[in-house]
Amino acid sequence: MSEPTPNATPRCVAYRLRVEFGDCDPAGIVWFPNFFRWIDAASRHFFVECGVPPWHELERRIGVIGTPLVDTQARFVKSASYGDVLEVETSIPEWRAKSFVQKHRMTRGGDLIMECTEVRVFAARREGGGIRAVPAPDDIRAFCS
Amino acid sequence: MSEPTPNATPRCVAYRLRVEFGDCDPAGIVWFPNFFRWIDAASRHFFVECGVPPWHELERRIGVIGTPLVDTQARFVKSASYGDVLEVETSIPEWRAKSFVQKHRMTRGGDLIMECTEVRVFAARREGGGIRAVPAPDDIRAFCS
């Protein structure tokens, strides 16, 4: 199964968050690494909502400890500040042999704030420390498509 | 001055950091939003090393409050963990009319850990809250090229 598999009508999961005072910088707007904090939460939330067990349970069962990021492209369209409620829509538009593409679109009341396209892998621990990529387990792919 | 100006032999500034325990996630490796935290520090450090005054001083003088991110592309090559010392090399390969490209290359003892290419703008406060992009001040461009 080494060809990319486009996921024609991918499942879409929403994640909501409220921006806090401490998420903002001296310019009074969200400091951008915090957007990635929320994107990572939305990424994991996507799997949880699709019925995938939490990573610590998966580690015991099949060795998977998470989905580290390999590549990301992000575009920041409007700034946000504390008190704002943001919504992230997350989907997996493509499965590859050892990786997958995850897209996130963050809005505030319909206005696009930022969006990003990630390549992630399923990872297991490597003997002696560090991690290694493993193919996406078939049942996880089935859950999330 | 609306055409992109490639910066043929851009100035390069190094920023060093040590990964801490709390920068790592349950997989024992750096949680990726922390890479962006360091990239942002390297971005500001670049201007400081080039002789640009800190943002709070620039705000009083010319209204500039920082260089928010418009777009980023990042590639994560190797994982890192606590105790690692990482070095970021930062440069500005291109100036545009209202934005600039900043590149960062993060290594550990010569090994590439991650790299990213950003588009940033110089920003000033907007009446009534929020920020707006302003052209890069000429003297800052001169300092940093």
Added chain:
Amino acid sequence: MSEPTPNATPRCVAYRLRVEFGDCDPAGIVWFPNFFRWIDAASRHFFVECGVPPWHELERRIGVIGTPLVDTQARFVKSASYGDVLEVETSIPEWRAKSFVQKHRMTRGGDLIMECTEVRVFAARREGGGIRAVPAPDDIRAFCS
């Protein structure tokens, strides 16, 4: 009004949060500075729920920019991990001349996770940078008691 004013039956406001993967450290449990991140959110949420306008609005009206921390005492009773939903109960048991005591009690399904007692001040910007403490505005005290 220089004597401490105990607040006999203080108003109590609840704040809920979900622990994320990236909030946890290599031991697999919440990295403690993140507890303070949530406590700070609970602190601000308390004022919002009591009807106090957000700090950026208060700054325009009366110069108040937030409630920085002067002193904190915290006790960590049980660890928490990602997926946990935590609830923080916040109140102001005492008003002082230029400061106030805020208490937070964080639980998971009734089990105490951590609790902390803070002394905070209302702050305004100081000429030339930095901040200074100001007495709690009377209407804010009325809102929150």
Added chain:
Amino acid sequence: MSEPTPNATPRCVAYRLRVEFGDCDPAGIVWFPNFFRWIDAASRHFFVECGVPPWHELERRIGVIGTPLVDTQARFVKSASYGDVLEVETSIPEWRAKSFVQKHRMTRGGDLIMECTEVRVFAARREGGGIRAVPAPDDIRAFCS
């Protein structure tokens, strides 16, 4: 060995850090949870400087995975902002049966910024998830006194 052992002339280790733009909040000063981020780094740095192996090595050897916090008391004296270089002086003034007291004093050019007194434990993983406190290994106590 169940009595507290005061450590009469405790070893003192210094940790330096530079405050970054993103460490500061809309009031332009360090957002307080970041102080705890640095205190935690200073805590671990103390052990490293005393010759204690990193936690991932200790885990393989004796099961110790870190020194989670049980209790902390902190006092914030002056604010700090980006560009500031801060120094933390860390020591262990007391060893107890299953815990120890660690003190941190953070200064900027001699001025006290904040200080905190922590109670921490040495922790090992518990069967089935979570962590448990273990007595401080004798050789670590010897290293750090």
